[in-house]
Amino acid sequence: MIEENKLSSRGLFMWFIAAVFFSYEFLLRTVVGTFEHPITYDLKLNLVQFSIISSVAYQLIYALMQIPAGIIVDRYGLKKSLTLAVSVCAAAMLGFSFSEHFGTALLYRLMIGFGSSFGFICILVIVYEWLPLRRRAFFVGLSQFIGTVGPMISGGPLTYWSEVGTFNWRHLFIYLSIIGVAIATLAFIFVKNKEQSLDEVIVVEKPTDNVSQIKSLWYAQILWIVFYSACVYFAIEYLSENATKQYLSFHNISAVNSSFMITLSWLGYACGCPSIGFMSDYFYTRKRMMQICAVLVFVSLLLIVLFPFNIWLLRIGFFFLGVGVAGQTIGFAAVAENTEKKYIGVALALNNAAMMFVMAINAPIVSYTIDALGGGPDDYQKALLILPAMGFLAILISTFKIKETYCKSNREPTIIHRV
Structure with a gap:
């Protein structure tokens, strides 16, 4: 067994493979939206059908699969689970590239959501089983930083190429499928399941069933951490996908500047994940860093909601919102540290799923409140106060x-090592 605070080359390379897949699946999550117009035209879709394919189908299967994916990783190991997940994504991208109508595109999109649901879970399990104890939060944060490369590619060069017609989306999806095959090959060759070292005294326990695994998570401390993670993460997802451009347009902020604000929030998130994780590890504290991040989220959202007319306050607010949202990185570390090792995969999956479900539940509530109040500038402001309330x-x-x-x-x- 790798020593608790020793960094191994194998563990680091396994983490790198999983991190590349995480970035890859994040790219698959957003790339369909990048090619909205050509895909809608080629598959003869209406806007509702496209939204189902691009967002609803993916997010639904992704969220529903989190706990099952965690159970699968715990039961069958990292090697099989990661190789299967990447292979499914690669096959689904190839199938999607040849789709001619809504039904087949929907099926392949569901498959992409299924494979992608293993991405973050596998990388977290590698972090907690193969990397040093003192650097876990840092590596979780660094993983999320690497993950943002995917949507940055989708939102940057791919968006430009889509606009100028440089790439045919079908050809691009085939290339992405080939990349997936390459990642799956690396996972099959280099990823290993964790084995018990001969120098440790262990207690052999009776195997537990899936119901027992889920029941083990019904522990107050885990549930509070999960709830915390969902509260700090919700705002950045909601503002990225809803309301921001319309709300800021009431205060003479252009669509270009509004998009820049959203980009600033994700930049803050990308910077905050590894730095917040590093500080948490360095100062040996989870609780204090989670408090600081929650305060950042709360104050930033007050700036955004109450002072939308000041562009500099908005820029500060959006950037530090992203930094504060990085507190959910510490949430993953805290969940793992409050979970028995054999249940870590399921526990981390629960934390990930909770953030998705809170988004799915709260987003329509906020949007409905805006509509119910009338949809004016003051109505937006009143409804968006829900966001700092969650902070x-x-x-x-x-x-x-x-x-x-x-x-x-x-x-x-405590593990006892033989002398």
Whole structure:
């Protein structure tokens, strides 16, 4: 077994393979939207059908598969799970590239969501099984930083090429499928399942079924951390996909500047994930960093919602919103440290799924509130106050409900090494 605080070349390379897949599946998540017009035209879709293919189908299967994916990783190991996931994504992209109508495109999009649902879980399991104990939060944050490369490619060069007609989307999807085959090959060759070292004394336990795995997560501390993660993450997803451009247009902020604000928030997120994770590891604290991040989210959202007429305050607010949202990185670390090792895959999946489900539930509530109030500038502002309210709730949870782990497991016995 790799020593708790020693970085191994194998573990690092396995992490790199999983990180590349995470960025790859993040690209697959957004690339369909980049080619909205040609895909809609070629497949003869209406706007509702396209939205189902691009967003609803993917997010639904992704969220529903989080806990099953965690169980599969725990039961069948990283090697089989990661290789299967990448292979499904690659096959689905190839199939999508040859689709001629809504039904087949929907099927392949669901397959992409299925394969992608393993991406972040596999990288988290590698971090917690193969990388040093003191650097876990840093590597989780760095993984999320690498993951943002995918949507940056989709939103940058691919968007430009789509606009000027440089790429045919079918050809691009075939190339993406080939890239997936290459990643799957690397996973099959180099990824290993964790094995018990001969110098450790272990207790052999009776295997547990899936129901027992899920029941083991019904532990108050885990549930509070999961709730915290969902509260801090919701705003960045909602503002990226809804309301921002319309709300800011009421205050003479152009669509270009509004898009720049959203980009700033993701830039803050990309910078915040590794830096917040590093500081959490360095100072041996999860709780304090989660509190700081929750405060950043709350204050940033107040700036965005209450001062939309000041472009500099908006820029500051959006950037530090992204930095604060990085607190959910610490949430993953804290969940793992409050979970027995054999249930880590399922626990991390629960945390990931919760963020998706909160987004799916709260987004229409906020949008419905805007419509119900009338849809004017003041109505947007009143409805969007829900966002800082969730940030304030995260402050309360991190202050009064979440306990400090000091960057070590609270649910595992001490390992005794033979002398």
